[in-house]
Each structure stands twice: as structure tokens, then as C-alpha cells.
Amino acid sequence: MLTTAPHLYIRRPSPTTAEFTVTTCPPLTIPLRLLLLIIHLARLVLVSASVLALYSRFLFDPSAAVTTATAGTVGQQQQYNATSNNNNNVNDGQGGEAFALLLAGDVTAFAAALLTAARLSRAGALLDELAAPLPDWALAAACAGTVYAVACRFRLHTTESVLVLRGLGIQTCSSGSAAAAAGAGGGSRWGWARQTRFIPTEKIRDVLINEGFRGFEVRYYLCVVVEGEEDVVVLFPGTLPRRKIVEAVWRGIRACLVEGDGGDGGEKG
Structure with a gap:
């Protein structure tokens, strides 16, 4: 098919x-288009999870992330984040900051803020728990191999x-x-x-x-x-x-x- x-x-x-x-x-019928869409979404999820796992292990700084989130970038958002202590509020602050950085044209800072927001989410915390038993070299090899196979070598x-x-x-x-x-x-x-x-x-x-x-x-x-x-x-x-x-x-x-x-x-x- x-x-x-x-x-x-x-x-x-x-x-x-x-x-x-x-x-x-084959001819791109509607069922085939839907199946290809599901496959491409699964590939995107695998690549995103691999990049996030590498970021969480080697680049993520919890103290800096919380400080940045509670500081905020706009007045109302700053007051809201300063009075919030749970992960959902921190994640909201990171998302707003990432959007502001994107509008400012700072792509590198936007990517870092987006990854930090993803790491502070429930899915990011679960991914970090699943990857915790792996040593650094095994995690790096697994993530690099996944990205290479899924994004670069996989072709239907x-x-x-x-x-x-x-x-x-x-x-x-x-x-x-x-x-x-x-x-x-x-x-x-x-x-x-x-x-x-x-x-x-x-x-x-x-x-x-x-x-x-x-x-x-x-x-x-x-x-x-x-x-x-x-x-x-x-x-x-x-x-x-x-x-x-x-x-x-x-x-x-x-x-x-x-x-x-x-x-x-x-x-x-």
C-alpha cells in the first residue's frame, strides 16, 4: 500500500x-494521504523527543529556567509568574517568553526557550524520567541514531x-x-x-x-x-x-x- x-x-x-x-x-488516494500524514507526524514526534532528551540531559539548567520563568518579559506576565510555583505556570511563562523572542527575531534564544518550556511540561518530565537510567553516552548515541535514521535515511x-x-x-x-x-x-x-x-x-x-x-x-x-x-x-x-x-x-x-x-x-x- x-x-x-x-x-x-x-x-x-x-x-x-x-x-x-x-x-x-502509488497514486495518492485519500486513505494513503492520511496514512502518510500519520507516519510523518510519528517521525516528527520521534525527532522532537530525541532533541528534547539531549537538551534535558546536557543543556537544561533547572535553576535558570525557573528564574527566567518567574522574571517574565511583560509586566502582567511577570506578576503572574512571580506568584506561581507550580510547573504549569512556569511552563506558561516560558511559552510567552519564547513567543516574544520569536517576534524579536532571535531564533537561537527562541529555540532554547521553546525547549525549556517543553522540558518543564508533563511530557518533558516523563521523557526525562524514562531517559534517566541511561548513561550519557548511551542516550547520546540512541538519540543521534534515531534522528539520523528517521529524519535523514527513512524514505518510503x-x-x-x-x-x-x-x-x-x-x-x-x-x-x-x-x-x-x-x-x-x-x-x-x-x-x-x-x-x-x-x-x-x-x-x-x-x-x-x-x-x-x-x-x-x-x-x-x-x-x-x-x-x-x-x-x-x-x-x-x-x-x-x-x-x-x-x-x-x-x-x-x-x-x-x-x-x-x-x-x-x-x-x-
């Missing part, structure tokens, strides 16, 4: 331009596209896990990276379909032979679509580069 086999979309913005997109994302879908511009060249773009799989271009190996590369027409020697093995399985690779490079550029390295899609893109690229006809627009399985 969350992912499908790679399928092809063809878009033609102009008679001499064609874009071929291969993705593992992989999308790769090839934009063909007659007389100009070919631009490839990979997002999700495909960006890490691609070997050329200026992207990084972070999961959220978008890796792009442009190959000018004058450097394109040929566009080929090669047959190779992936484990014990025979796969078909769409390759671009680039002048001055020893290795060919593999298109769609992250999705590795089946032969029917590879052949459709191969015909579309050659037609667009040579004849200016990228094939009919629409979707192909």
Missing part, C-alpha cells in the same frame, strides 16, 4: 522536451527523472534512496538529498540498453555514453525499472534528441 513496483510517467512540456519519471510511489518512496531537451542535453534527477545509489553529480548520501546532473548534447555519444546481473537476477540498465568518461552514466540506478519501461524511455530519449518527438504523454506501467 505504501509503495509499488517502479512505474513510468511521461510528460511533454513542449514538442522538443520530454520528461520521464520512474517512481515507486524513490523517484528518479530524466529531462531531455533537444539541442541542449539530458538532465537526471534522483531523490530519496536513489540519490545515495547514484554515483555521479553533486548530491550527497543523506536520505533527503536530491542529486542532479546535466549532460550536454555535444558530450552524448550514445544511449544504450545494457544487460547485467543483480545477484542471480538479469536486469536491464539504461546507460548514456559520455565523451571523455571511462564509465557510462546509468539512468534510474535506484529504481532499476523492468525491461518494458527501460525500452520505452530509451525510445523516447533517442526520438527527442534526434527527431524532437518524445512519445505520447501520460503514464505507462
Whole structure:
């Protein structure tokens, strides 16, 4: 439900331009959108909890937090916080101070005040109790690993596209896990990276379909032979679509580069 086999979309913005997109994302129905929203909210909660746990253990100063909260930033709020001793009132003071800092444009102080307010809340106190048995190194490793896995490496879908511009060249773009799989271009190996590369027409020697093995399985690779490079550029390295899609893109690229006809627009399985 969350992912499908790679399928092809063809878009033609102009008679001499064609874009071929291969993705593992299924059609975004309402139930799927709701499920993805729940997943993204869960990821946000995990990242926020990890950051708050690190802040509580290494940066949080209880005495400074209480002093700041009781001091306040505005006259009425100052009097209210000075006469309040429970955690809820302290938390309200921190929230008002954080909002004032945001309006003032002090992002660093706003983040610190927001984290302090979260730490003084019931949820923050419960999180601190749960993390208390862990030593510092274990907590730091667990939180860093969670943030890296959830925010940087976790991707449900992989999308790769090839934009063909007659007389100009070919631009490839990979997002999700495909960006890490691609070997050329200026992207990084972070999961959220978008890796792009442009190959000018004058450097394109040929566009080929090669047959190779992936484990014990025979796969078909769409390759671009680039002048001055020893290795060919593999298109769609992250999705590795089946032969029917590879052949459709191969015909579309050659037609667009040579004849200016990228094939009919629409979707192909």
C-alpha cells in the first residue's frame, strides 16, 4: 500500500522536451494521504523527543529556567509568574517568553526557550524520567541514531527523472534512496538529498540498453555514453525499472534528441 513496483510517467512540456519519471510511489488516494500524514507526524514526534532528551540531559539548567520563568518579559506576565510555583505556570511563562523572542527575531534564544518550556511540561518530565537510567553516552548515541535514521535515511518512496531537451542535453534527477545509489553529480548520501546532473548534447555519444546481473537476477540498465568518461552514466540506478519501461524511455530519449518527438504523454506501467 505504501509503495509499488517502479512505474513510468511521461510528460511533454513542449514538442522538443520530454520528461520521464520512474517512481515507486502509488497514486495518492485519500486513505494513503492520511496514512502518510500519520507516519510523518510519528517521525516528527520521534525527532522532537530525541532533541528534547539531549537538551534535558546536557543543556537544561533547572535553576535558570525557573528564574527566567518567574522574571517574565511583560509586566502582567511577570506578576503572574512571580506568584506561581507550580510547573504549569512556569511552563506558561516560558511559552510567552519564547513567543516574544520569536517576534524579536532571535531564533537561537527562541529555540532554547521553546525547549525549556517543553522540558518543564508533563511530557518533558516523563521523557526525562524514562531517559534517566541511561548513561550519557548511551542516550547520546540512541538519540543521534534515531534522528539520523528517521529524519535523514527513512524514505518510503524513490523517484528518479530524466529531462531531455533537444539541442541542449539530458538532465537526471534522483531523490530519496536513489540519490545515495547514484554515483555521479553533486548530491550527497543523506536520505533527503536530491542529486542532479546535466549532460550536454555535444558530450552524448550514445544511449544504450545494457544487460547485467543483480545477484542471480538479469536486469536491464539504461546507460548514456559520455565523451571523455571511462564509465557510462546509468539512468534510474535506484529504481532499476523492468525491461518494458527501460525500452520505452530509451525510445523516447533517442526520438527527442534526434527527431524532437518524445512519445505520447501520460503514464505507462
